[in-house]
Structures are given as C-alpha cells and as structure tokens.
Amino acid sequence: MTTTPIETVQRPHGVNLVRWAKDRPEVLVLSADLTASCEADGFRDAYPDRFFSMGMAEQNMMSFAAGLAREGFTPFVHTFAVFICRRPFDQVAMSIAYPNLPVRLIGFLPGLTTAGGVTHQAIDDVALMRLLPNMTVLECGDATEVESVLDAAQAINGPVYVRMLRGEVPRLFDPGAPLRLGQARPLGAGGDLAVLSTGICTEEALRATAALRAAGLAVAHLHVSTLKPFTDPLILETIAGVRHGVITMENHGIIGGLGSAVAESLAEAGLGKRLIRLGLRDTYAHGAGRDYLLREYGLDAMALVRAAEDLTGARLGLTEAALAEVRLETLATADKTEDL
Amino acid sequence: MDQARFPSPDPRTQVGQVAAAVRRRVLEHTLLHNGGYLSQACSAAEVLATLYLRVMRLGPSQAPLTPRPFAGVPGADNPASFTGADYNGPRAPELDRFIFSPVHYALVLYSLLIEVGRLGPAALAQFNQDGSTVELIGAEHSPGHEVTAGSLAQAISQAGGIALARRLRGEPGWVWVFMSDGEFQEGQAWEAFAALAHHRIGRLGVYVDANAQQCDGAMASVMTIEPLAARLRAFGAEVHEVDGHDSDALAAPAAAARTTDRDRPLVVIARTDPCRGIDLLRARAPKLHYVRFKGEQEFAEYSQLLATLREAAA
Numbered sequence: 001m002t003t004t005p006i007e008t009v010q011r012p013h014g015v016n017l018v019r020w021a022k023d024r025p026e027v028l029v030l031s032a033d034l035t036a037s038c039e040a041d042g043f044r045d046a047y048p049d050r051f052f053s054m055g056m057a058e059q060n061m062m063s064f065a066a067g068l069a070r071e072g073f074t075p076f077v078h079t080f081a082v083f084i085c086r087r088p089f090d091q092v093a094m095s096i097a098y099p100n101l102p103v104r105l106i107g108f109l110p111g112l113t114t115a116g117g118v119t120h121q122a123i124d125d126v127a128l129m130r131l132l133p134n135m136t137v138l139e140c141g142d143a144t145e146v147e148s149v150l151d152a153a154q155a156i157n158g159p160v161y162v163r164m165l166r167g168e169v170p171r172l173f174d175p176g177a178p179l180r181l182g183q184a185r186p187l188g189a190g191g192d193l194a195v196l197s198t199g200i201c202t203e204e205a206l207r208a209t210a211a212l213r214a215a216g217l218a219v220a221h222l223h224v225s226t227l228k229p230f231t232d233p234l235i236l237e238t239i240a241g242v243r244h245g246v247i248t249m250e251n252h253g254i255i256g257g258l259g260s261a262v263a264e265s266l267a268e269a270g271l272g273k274r275l276i277r278l279g280l281r282d283t284y285a286h287g288a289g290r291d292y293l294l295r296e297y298g299l300d301a302m303a304l305v306r307a308a309e310d311l312t313g314a315r316l317g318l319t320e321a322a323l324a325e326v327r328l329e330t331l332a333t334a335d336k337t338e339d340l
Numbered sequence: 341m342d343q344a345r346f347p348s349p350d351p352r353t354q355v356g357q358v359a360a361a362v363r364r365r366v367l368e369h370t371l372l373h374n375g376g377y378l379s380q381a382c383s384a385a386e387v388l389a390t391l392y393l394r395v396m397r398l399g400p401s402q403a404p405l406t407p408r409p410f411a412g413v414p415g416a417d418n419p420a421s422f423t424g425a426d427y428n429g430p431r432a433p434e435l436d437r438f439i440f441s442p443v444h445y446a447l448v449l450y451s452l453l454i455e456v457g458r459l460g461p462a463a464l465a466q467f468n469q470d471g472s473t474v475e476l477i478g479a480e481h482s483p484g485h486e487v488t489a490g491s492l493a494q495a496i497s498q499a500g501g502i503a504l505a506r507r508l509r510g511e512p513g514w515v516w517v518f519m520s521d522g523e524f525q526e527g528q529a530w531e532a533f534a535a536l537a538h539h540r541i542g543r544l545g546v547y548v549d550a551n552a553q554q555c556d557g558a559m560a561s562v563m564t565i566e567p568l569a570a571r572l573r574a575f576g577a578e579v580h581e582v583d584g585h586d587s588d589a590l591a592a593p594a595a596a597a598r599t600t601d602r603d604r605p606l607v608v609i610a611r612t613d614p615c616r617g618i619d620l621l622r623a624r625a626p627k628l629h630y631v632r633f634k635g636e637q638e639f640a641e642y643s644q645l646l647a648t649l650r651e652a653a654a
Contacts, residue, residue, distance in 0.1 A: 052504070052539065060497045060531035067501020070487075073508070075501075091528070094491045095498055099480060100414040134415050157416040 006203075006328045007171045009143035013106075013164055014039030016147045017076075018046050024154075028068060028075045030054050032061050038078040038108050039166050058083050062091035062103075069101035074154065081107030081122030081163060085129060092159075097132040100158045104150075105129075110139070110163040110199055111251030111280075112294060117287030122163075123280050127256020129161040130228045137228040138179070139163035141202045143171040145225055148178030155181065163199060170203055171330045172223075182226045184234050187331070190218030193311050194239050194246040198224045198258045201249040201278075201299060207326040208304035215316045217308060230261040236269050244311040245274030249304055254279040276307045301326075351394050355587035358393065358455045359385035363617045364649050365451040369464055370631055371642055379621055379628040380445045380520075383551035383612035386585045388452045388518065391547060394591040396436045396516050399429030405460030407473050407483050414480075424473065425486035427458050433511040437502060440485050441495035442520035442549070446478035453484050493526035495519070496546065500536050503544040514543045514598075521609075522554040524565040530575065533605070537576025542602030545594055546577075549584065551614040557626035569609055577607045584610030620645055 021027045021043060029043050033056045044051040054061040058079065065075035077084065084092065084107045096103045107125060114120045129137045136156050140146045146165055153160040173185065187202075188209060197205040202223045209219045220238050239246045239262075246266075248259040259277030266273060280297050294300040301323045309316055348354045362385040370376030392398070403426040414421040425431075428438045440449055447467065453459035463483065466472035473481045480488045489495035496517055503515040523529050536544060548568075556562045565571070569579045578597070582589035590610060597606045614628045615621040620641060621628060633639040 049508075054535060055531075055538070057531035057534065059494075059528040060500075060535050063494045063497030063528070063532075064501040064504070064535060066487075067498040067503075068505045069501075070498070071502055071505030071509075073505055090491050091494055091497075094488055095494050098414065098488050100416060133413070 007330050008168045009171055010168055011039050011166065012143040012146040012169050013166060014042045016150065018042040020150050021047065021050075025050070026072065026074050028052065028073050030061055030065055030075050030077045032056055032058050032079045032083060034079050034108075037166075038080070038106065040078040058088040059091045062088045063095040065103045066095035066099065066101050069096070069103050070099070074102050074104065076104045076106055078106045078108070080109045080120060081125045082109070082120055084161070085122065085125040089128060093132055096159050097134045100134045102157065103159045104153050105159065105161045106164050107161060108164050108166050110165070112285055112297065112299065113165070113200060113251065113290060115287050115289060118284045121285055123253045123285065124256065125161070125163065126227055126250070126252050126258070127260070130256060130261070134158045135228065136160045137226070138181075139199045139225055139227055140165050140179070141199050141223055141225060142173055143169040144173040144175050144177065145179040147175065152179050152181045165200070172203060172206070172328075173331055179225050182229060182232050184232050185223040185225070186234065186238075187221040187223055188213070188219060190220045191242055192218040193244045193308060194220040194222070194242045195249065195304065196222050196224055196235065196246060196258060196262060197249040198227065199251045201251050203328065204294065204299065204301045205249050205304055206328055207323050208301035208308070210326045211301070211318050211323055212305065212308050212316070215318060217312065217314065217316075219308070224258060227258060227261060230265060235262070236265055236271060239266065239273055240271055242273070245276070247276045247278060247304060247307045247311065249278040249299065251299060252279050254281055274311060276311060278303055278307060351591075352587045355386055355389045355393055358389040358452065360617065360649070360653060361455045362389065362448060362451045364646065364653065365454065365464070366447050367618065367642065367646050367649070369447060369467060371639065371646060373468065374639070375630065375632040377444050377447055377629070378618065378631040379551070379553060379614040380549070381448045381451070382616040382618050382621065383553075383584065383614045384445060384448055384549045385452075385617070386587055387547050387549055387590060387610045387612070388448060389455075390587045390590040391438070391516060391518065392452060392456050394587065395594040396438055397434070397513070398438070399432065399435055401428070401458040402426035402430050403458075403483065405463070407459070407463050407466055409471050410473050410481060421481065423480040423486050424478075424483045427453055427484045428486070432513070433509070434513050436514045436516055437486065438484070439487060439489070439495050439499040439502070439515060439517045440478070441489045441518055441523060442492065443478040443482070443485060443490045445520070446475060446482060446485075449478065449484045450474060459483050492520075493523045493528040493532070496523070496529055496532040497535070499544060500532055500541060503541050504539060507541065507543070512543070514545060517544065517546045519546055519548045521548055521550040521552065521565060521568065522559060524568060525563050533572060533575040533577055536605045540603040541605060545597065545606040545608070547590070548607065548609045549612055550609050551612045553614045553626070553628050555629040561626070572607050577605045579607045579609065581609045581611060584612035585616055618645065
C-alpha cells in the first residue's frame with residue numbers, strides 16, 4: 001500500500017536528546033555499539049564526559065547503569081529493543097527493576113520497523129517489560145511523542161522502558177500536545193466500535209478509521225502510549241460506550257502487550273465486549289520491508305477494516321486503493337482532548 | 341577500621357580470632373538449623389575479617405544492632421524500604437564502600453558483623469525467620485548488603501557503576517567487592533572486567549574467595565576457570581594471588597594500591613581451603629556447597645567439634 005504523505009521529522013530523538021540533556025548534568029547515556037543507530041551520536045559529541053561506550057555487553061551495561069543510578073545519576077541506556085529485553089533480562093529484573101532504580105531504557109526498532117529480521121525485531125519487548133514489577137512501559141507513536149517522552153520518563157520514580165522511533169518519523173500529533181503519562185489520546189468518538197492503537201500502528205489505524213467513518217461506522221479511537229501502568233479510566237469508558245466491541249492494534253505479538261492489557265482490564269471490570277487483537281499471532285517474523293511485513297502479518301489499515309467487519313457484521317467494500325487515498329495530516333491541537 | 345570484640349593490638353592476631361569466632365558461630369547455626377553454608381565460613385573467614393579489620397575504611401555502623409524487619413520490596417509507593425549498607429557505616433566521599441556479591445555467604449557476613457561489633461549477637465535469632473531481613477540468601481535489605489546480588493556476577497558490574505559515579509563526583513573513597521570464584525563462570529563477570537579496564541576504573545578492589553568449590557562439586561569438574569589470575573591480567577586487572585588464610589598477605593596488596601594513582605582494578609585472589617578449621621568437612625568432599633547432616637551420628641560429631649572449639653577459645 002502506498003501512503004499519503006504526512007509531515008515527517010528527521011531523527012527527532014537525536015536532536016531532542018541533545019537539547020533536552022543540556023542542563024541536566026545527572027543525565028548520562030550508555031551505549032552498546034549502536035550509538036549512531038540509536039541517535040545518541042549527537043549526545044556523545046556534545047557531552048563526551050557524560051557518554052559511556054559499554055561495548056557489545058548488555059548484561060554488564062544494565063548492572064553498570066544500576067550502579068550509576070544508585071549514586072544519583074540517571075542513565076539513559078540506548079540500544080535496540082531486542083538487546084534490552086532478551087539477553088540481559090535477568091540484569092534488568094534484578095539490578096534495575098527490583099531496586100526501583102531510575103534507569104531509562106531506550107529501545108529502538110520496535111516490532112516490524114526493521115528489515116533486520118527475527119534477531120532485530122522486538123515482538124515481545126512490551127510483554128517482557130510489562131511483567132516486571134516497578135517497570136513503567138511507554139511507546140512513542142510519532143515525532144511529538146518522541147520529543148516529549150523524555151520528560152514523561154524522567155518524572156517517574158523508578159525504571160522506565162521506552163519503545164522509541166528513529167530516523168524519519170511522522171508527526172501525527174501537534175507539538176503542543178506532549179505525551180502524558182497514563183493518558184490515552186482520544187482521536188475520535190463513536191458508538192459502534194472502539195479502536196485502541198499504539199506506536200506506529202496509530203498511523204495505519206488513522207487511515208482505516210477515516211475510511212470506516214466514511215463508510216458509515218461510528219468509530220471511537222484511542223492512541224495509547226502508556227502500556228504500564230494501564231490505568232487510564234478513559235480506556236474502559238470508551239469501550240463501555242460502544243456497541244460491537246474493541247479492536248487493539250499493536251506492532252508486537254498479541255500475547256502480553258496492548259491486546260493483553262485490554263483483555264485483562266475488560267475481564268476485571270466485567271465488561272463483556274468482544275475483543276479482536278491485531279498483532280503478530282504467536283509467530284516470529286523475518287527480514288523484509290516494513291509495508292510488506294505490516295500487510296503480511298495483518299498490521300495494516302486493511303487488517304483493521306477486516307476486523308471491523310468481523311465485529312460489526314457489516315460488509316464495507318473498502319479497497320486497498322480507497323485506504324491509500326486517505327489523506328493524513330498532523331492533528332491540530334483543537335482536534336485533541338488531552339486536557340479534557 | 342573496626343574495633344573487634346577481641347582486644348589484641350596485633351591486627352594479624354585479631355583477624356585470626358575473629359575468623360575463628362566466625363567459624364564457630366556459623367557451625368553453631370548450621371547445627372541449630374541442621375543445614376547451612378558452612379564451608380563458605382571455612383574458606384572466607386580470614387578474607388572477610390581482613391577486609392573489615394585491615395583493608396576497608398568504613399565509618400561506624402549507622403544501623404541498629406537488632407536488625408530491622410523486612411519493610412517491603414523497593415518501589416515508588418514504598419518509601420520505607422532500605423538497604424543493609426548502613427551496617428558498613430555512613431556514605432562519605434572519603435570513605436570506602438563494600439559490595440557483597442556471593443550472598444549465599446550471608447550467614448558468614450552476619451557472623452563477621454557480629455564479631456566486629458556492627459551487629460548484635462542476638463541478630464541471628466532472626467536468621468531465616470519469616471518477616472526478617474536476616475535472610476538465608478541475602479538481598480539488599482540484609483545487614484551488610486548494599487545490592488541485590490544473588491543472581492551471581494551482577495554485583496561486580498553494579499560496583500563498577502558505583503565506582504564510576506564516585507569518580508565522576510571526584511570522591512577519593514574506594515569500592516571493595518567480595519566475590520566467589522564460581523562467579524567467573526558467568527559471562528557478565530568478564531564483561532564487567534573489560535568495562536572496568538576500558539573506563540580505567542582504579543579505586544575498585546575485588547577480593548575473590550577462590551575455594552575451588554561450587555554447588556555441583558569441585559569447580560575443576562564442573563567448569564574450570566583457571567588460570568584465573570592470567571585471565572584477569574589479560575583483561576587488564578592488577579592481580580595478586582595469596583594464601584587466603586594469611587591476613588598479612590591478604591592486606592598487603594590493598595595497602596600498596598592505596599599509595600598510587602591507579603587506572604585499573606585491583607584483584608586479590610584468595611586461595612582458600614573450604615574445610616579450614618573444620619576438618620570433619622573433608623569427609624564430604626567434593627560436595628561442600630551446602631551442608632545438611634546425614635544422621636544423628638554426624639550431627640553428634642559436629643556438636644562435639646563445636647564444644648571443643650568453644651573450649652579452645654575460652
């Protein structure tokens with residue numbers, strides 16, 4: 001599917017990190033041989049005394065970061081998400097999460113955003129980090145969230161895992177509407193069905209929800225950036241208010257991430273709504289282009305349309321061409337209700 | 341440095357007296373609970389006593405003689421949680437820090453803290469009791485512990501982070517780490533030494549209880565780590581191999597290291613005997629990791645030994 005152009009920002013994290021860390025001497029950056037790949041090269045060059053190359057040795061890096069955090073520094077660990085969550089899981093759990101230390105784990109290449117294949121695709125990171133006590137889990141969905149997530153993370157008394165985006169990142173949300181901890185972004189109201197999307201899936205979901213509304217469905221849509229704690233009352237209120245049920249859409253396996261969090265919340269609230277979880281269905285992926293992978297694994301706008309048809313029983317007759325024609329623009333602040 | 345309950349002015353004699361008392365106390369509690377990490381007291385008693393009495397510069401304990409009960413796990417909503425580091429004195433730029441890595445040696449450390457006057461003798465009544473911090477395998481809330489180190493080889497990396505932070509702040513104090521030799525089977529230990537050398541961390545010293553034993557038996561039969569000294573030197577550390585029961589030999593490398601500007605970690609490999617002072621244990625070799633008495637006769641033999649050791653000390 002070709003996409004309609006939207007405003008994009010080049011390397012928003014790399015630029016923002018240098019600006020943001022300028023007057024924060026407690027902020028250190030640790031890197032495991034992926035410095036430019038994680039856009040930490042600007043920080044390294046600007047503040048060489050606060051940058052520490054730890055080599056390809058993530059277990060040591062995590063425990064080292066814990067030692068620095070115990071002494072009052074705030075280490076921002078930069079590497080790919082897979083290398084934060086898989087190999088050094090024990091170190092993250094025991095050195096960082098158990099003592100509730102303010103280490104910021106900045107994980108790049110979430111889900112299918114890399115052609116690097118199974119070793120580089122983090123399809124289980126949200127699940128692994130969600131199940132650690134004391135850990136907060138945030139996911140960036142656009143350039144505005146990339147630019148504001150550091151403030152949200154730094155305000156948290158404890159460890160934070162951030163699913164970060166790199167390179168050319170679309171700006172879906174107004175720069176004046178930063179990511180706020182524990183607050184989903186309402187992107188539309190409606191009483192037929194609810195869509196909850198996170199990360200890069202929100203851009204795809206916006207194409208689909210626009211087409212679904214044009215086809216006559218009333219679709220409520222929330223963008224979720226705080227995956228743990230999962231306590232925003234707006235989420236259950238929104239789901240309670242729809243007729244047919246809810247679709248979750250995440251760039252991750254369907255076990256342990258957004259879909260699971262919604263299922264847990266629905267069940268505990270006794271809310272008997274159908275739930276369709278879009279995501280990798282208990283499978284690994286492989287190395288290929290992003291658009292191909294999103295289509296192949298059912299994470300594109302068309303997958304959301306089919307799920308909406310499943311929930312509502314409607315046959316909408318939407319084509320890929322129709323979805324591709326949906327024009328996305330950065331949502332003006334007036335379109336948002338974060339401050340409500 | 342500590343004034344032990346033993347008044348000898350000679351530090352070597354003092355270490356010997358404290359070490360013997362540590363062995364007696366650990367044996368007593370191994371009998372009391374019909375199980376314990378007894379061989380670790382045999383191997384490590386002089387190493388830990390030398391660290392506390394002759395190597396580390398610590399202020400007086402800031403913690404109660406009777407250990408605080410467990411106050412819950414650390415968390416944003418639990419400001420009451422604490423670490424046991426205050427048994428090792430206050431934090432100050434010029435003072436040293438102690439990081440205890442093989443925390444299944446906890447009973448040995450508790451006993452040592454008692455003998456040097458940092459913990460009350462009654463503290464061990466709480467050993468391995470529900471709701472107590474005097475746990476079987478120590479964690480950061482346990483007396484004398486600062487980090488949660490039971491997943492082995494994580495403490496050396498954490499100590500590296502602490503030492504780096506202290507250097508960034510310009511603090512002259514050292515960070516001392518007590519490790520067991522088995523931990524060098526973990527890849528993280530080698531990642532840590534690579535990082536310590538690369539970042540030229542000098543005011544960090546590691547004492548290794550090289551008793552050549554691990555859970556499954558002799559390390560040479562499980563997974564050899566030798567030649568440990570040569571490996572560590574190749575990783576950039578300054579390494580000394582000494583008799584781990586000779587207090588003068590244990591203390592000398594640390595004293596020399598204090599006098600120089602340093603850019604590499606110090607390692608003292610203490611070659612130790614896991615049956616030292618309790619020869620009865622030799623019958624159990626090579627399974628020495630955790631001692632549980634096999635029957636009444638063995639229990640009686642060890643009880644008799646404790647009585648003999650007490651008599652000799654009286």
